[in-house]
Amino acid sequence: MEHENRVVAALEHGQPPLLSKTTTSNPFFHTSSATEEGSLTILHLRRDNLVPVTLRRTADDGYAEGAVTNTRFGSFPHSTLIGLEWGSQVRASRVDTGSRGRKGKAAKQQDASIQIDNRLPTPDPQHDISNGCHTAAEEIGQPTRSTAVDAGSGFIHLLPPTPEAWTASLDHRTQVVYTADYSYVLQRLRVRPGSRMIEAGAGSGSFTHAAARAVFSGFPEDSHVGELKQVGKVYSYEFNVSRVGTLREEISAHGMDEIVQLTFRDVCERGFLFPIGFDTTPHAEAIFLDLPKPWEALRHLTRSSTPSESALNPDVPVHLCTFSPCIEQVMATTAYLRKNGWTEIEMIEVQNHRIDVRREQVGLKNEGLRGVNASAATVEEAVARLREKGGPWRHIQSKAERLEKLRKEAEERKLYKEGNLVHRTEPEVKTHTSYLVFAVLPVDFTDGDEEACMQQWSVDDIMKVEKPPTNGVK
Amino acid sequence: MTSALSYIKPNTWLFLRLPSKSLKILEIKPNTIIDAGKLGSFPSNLLLGRPYYYTYEILEKREDEACSRLRRVPPSELNAEIVNEDATPNESRGEPTTPSGVPVAFEMTEDIAVETKTNRLTVDDANRQALSQAEIEEMKRSTAGKEIIEKILANHSGLDEKTVFSRAKYLLRKRNKYLRRFMALPMDIGNIITYITEKEPHRILDIREEALGLVCAWSNAHVTSVELDNNDTEASSARSGRWLVVDETGGLLVAALAERMGILHKTELPSEGKAEPTTYGTEAHDTSDNNDGGVSLRPETAESTGAERSIANGTPKTEHVHRDFPTPAHGNTITLLHPAVQPNISILKYFGYDSNTPDPAHPMHTHLKSLSWLQLLHPEEDPTYREPEVVPEAQLTKWKSGKRGTYWKKRRRWERCKNIVDEAREGGFDGLVIASNMDPATILPHAVPLLRGGGELVIYSPTIEPLVQLMDLYSKERRTAYINLLAKGEMPSTEDFPVDPRLLLAPTLQTSRVREWQVLPGRTHPMMTGRGGSEGYVMTARRVIPLEGGVEARGNFSAKRKRTDTADATSAP
């Protein structure tokens, strides 16, 4: 039995985080002055096509250039990516992807950093190129690494990681909460640096990263943090073992071990407390529930006269958000909340869309050009063309001649500032993500507390009928 | 986090939400009477120390007392009112369907099946309320809200004809009107937005909470932990966590970003015990002018480690931070660019920071740096930036202390200004966040180059047009044309290219809008009305470092593109 308990605890908590100074190099919260070996880097291929890569000097896979990331915009030896200013645009290199030998397979399992490979559906780089990117970065030293040669075309940009970029780059282990929703949720939950919050389930960790940034208030070992200030922390829960595994690796790799505590657990069944350990309760002041039956998890999120038995901070109002796609879930959740002393219960949905901006070229002079509308732009233009067609000169210019003339003219035209500047909603819109239920659980306030206030803030004097100064309301 | 947002503390700002849903703002002082207009008045002491997010009922004033007392209404009572009275079916358009698979927690009340009255027979007539307005007024003076409502209901002859649905609605309306209740809400960004939006939304450029949430997320503003050796102040790590802000929302944007950076709220440090947390009057620890004895050249300039090591919430160790012109912090800071001589950041006063009478212990005192556009672009034309003459120490000692104080003050003012201006002009900011009345196309040519590579640009605009025009200045086509000109060795004209279109990556325009729902058993639907006005638009992009010369795009779409001449050179992202 006791053994079982320990097993559960071990499973739930995973490896204890290494308490090393390396955790301070958190690429999300502190940007180095230039890309370095080991930097988590977002390769920006194009909008909505972002690939996170950890830069390495060395690798196997037989590339003469060392570690190489192949994308559909070309190949990028990491040697060409290290030591650059963040935001740099980088040209692709000529990399011989055909003749390299496949070696060093044995070393593969050893290396914990093959994160990128994990994220890919197929491990064969030949295929991956079409669907994004592949990094061959495993083994040790490549003594005769050759210098990369400019490929002549293709480029990417190197960006420091942010929760937004991370979210955009996630493959979909689960449905994820996107920026439009989580930005609003965190704003409404009043999550601030130093806050302690609960999140369940963690899923792919999109929300987790944004929440970690929001609560981050310094690392526990930072001298200034000391006892003076609460260190912000995200208590995250997930009951799918493989998601827990992947996310734990990411949390560690991102230097967030001390900010995010991910627990492997079914929270509906077992709640949020930690029976074993130093910190037995999250003492949370904000809660985000993204799981199918939030009301079942909420049963474990109540106040208690014994603070150590409650997952909630007894001294602050607790802000809650549940995130549910279906209206029935919302009704069950709100019914639960109303019965259990929550207040400010409100349900909303966030409707977000992106807007395309472009110049629309309308007019006969655009005939034969690409991506334009070559119909008449004005009545005058239409009439002029009709005259031309019906008039005595109609044979003077053949269509081919006309097009050739227009093409020549177009080269001189400043198309980027001609035409109508228009905007419209992007072709694909998420019309429903989920319903967001918000609520607040006020602090418990007992008769004893009220009495204490009456003592401290007596009204005996002021209630006497002659008038004291008024405190006007604006 | 801080109990200041849990219990009502003296001398803080807070909101009362009235039954009409509108917010009243007040700064609560001990031993005063709070006059809540029609609702009545009550002693501030009855709110002090009490918790936020509770509803308080203003009780009938007792004969022998100057004003009313309060009753704290437990949430269970409020919820019971909502649920029990209102657990009724929807009015029309078919019966509500019972969702399957819904757990017991969600119960449709039994009367759903029974209640099938419709509104068909209801007569809409104000006279059906048998009590006259005068009678109601009279009652209001003599009876508590609940009783009034009961009386009104009893006297409403048509009430039985109403469906349970509309009766509930009627009840709700009456309750809101006659119950003398309010909820106490803490001062926070969300409530401020609600409050200002109701009255003068233009003051905050009509920004909605959802738009502000987007802005803050995309800005990537967060706490940057600045750990320094004392002699390491020039290292780049010391300079990190700097956001450049153009804010014409009266300081709302600054406040929201500051909150993310952990510098908006003054931390309660019980051990420091310096006066009341909110004493920012004149009497407390003013170290600026009374340095009579000090004759060294820098009597007490804040090279003390306090200012530098202070990060995040940590306020500088106050002894050496000047009230008037403190040495600005290096990292985890907001640099505010303003169009007038002084910035308008009046909203910060609600968070205990008033730039006219600053509290040296507030983190904003050293972590907010402001400069005008003139100071940024033409510092030499700004008198504050000009160094005041240096007086030799020997001469100084002969001066009267008052004169010497003025001298040091001038020097400090200049030092601070120079420090801020020089540092801003050096650039390297992590983010640039704009909510301004000015045309962004005139801001960006100056401000974008000040961003570090990979830094975030976020622009909010209440209307879309300025951002559409801006997006156009960074269009793919314009960028291509720009690069082609450079490749030909020509200088692109500022008329065609007001901004360098190469400096931003993936500019994106978006808008968010929340839709609120009513959720009640059997009557769940989106709210029928909401606030109109500006939608609010947000443009985001990241600053990049372009390669010199043209770069040719590549990708699986390149096959489709026959003519890969230089005109296509830059199209990828």
Ligand SMILES: C[S@@+](CC[C@H](N)C(=O)[O-])C[C@H]1O[C@@H](n2cnc3c(N)ncnc32)[C@H](O)[C@@H]1O
């Ligand atoms: C939609 S995903 C969450 C996505 C996440 N919010 C994100 O932004 O990436 C829901 C997750 O909750 C987990 N989950 C569902 N019920 C759970 C429970 N009772 N306890 C713990 N995790 C649970 C699921 O395994 C799943 O990974």
